Amino acid sequence: xxxxxxxxxxxxxxxxxxxxxxxxxxxxxxxxxxxxxxxxxxxxxxxxxxxxxxxxxxxxxxxxxxxxxxxxxxxxxxxxxxxxxxxxxxxxxxxxxxxxxxxxxxxxxxxxxx
Numbered sequence: 001x002x003x004x005x006x007x008x009x010x011x012x013x014x015x016x017x018x019x020x021x022x023x024x025x026x027x028x029x030x031x032x033x034x035x036x037x038x039x040x041x042x043x044x045x046x047x048x049x050x051x052x053x054x055x056x057x058x059x060x061x062x063x064x065x066x067x068x069x070x071x072x073x074x075x076x077x078x079x080x081x082x083x084x085x086x087x088x089x090x091x092x093x094x095x096x097x098x099x100x101x102x103x104x105x106x107x108x109x110x111x112x113x114x
Contacts, residue, residue, distance in 0.1 A: 005038045007064070010045060010053060019053060026056045033058055040064065046107070047072045047079075066107065082109065 008014050016022050021029075033039055042064035043050060050063055054074060062073040062080065071081040085093075090106070097104045 003038070005040070005061075006032075007040055007042050010041055010043045010050070014041070015053065019049075021053060021057070029057050033060065042068065047074075047077070050074070051077075070109070079109070084109075 011019075014021055014025055029039060038061060040059060040061040040063055041050065041054065044067040045053075045065060047063070047065050050065060050072070051074060054063070059074055062071045064070075065072045069083045070079045072079050094104060094106060
């Protein structure tokens, strides 16, 4: 059996314009997964957006989300291996961006909810 792990981005790779997977992509992924291929996605997206995009793909592996800051299991909706930034570093980084007038979007994860 092939033990190669296949990892794909979503944006600009698997998704169609409009943030969805084509029916052909879904069929091919499900066929490959059904044959025992190991497949997951790695994305900067949040699980809230990933869930809707991959809902028809029968993934058995967790997804890499938040640009690698967490591993998320679509089946259970639970996170694992979360990489937190300490509060002082986050505040310092946010202040640096504000001083430079650089727009930021800050995620906070608590009790498996962003």
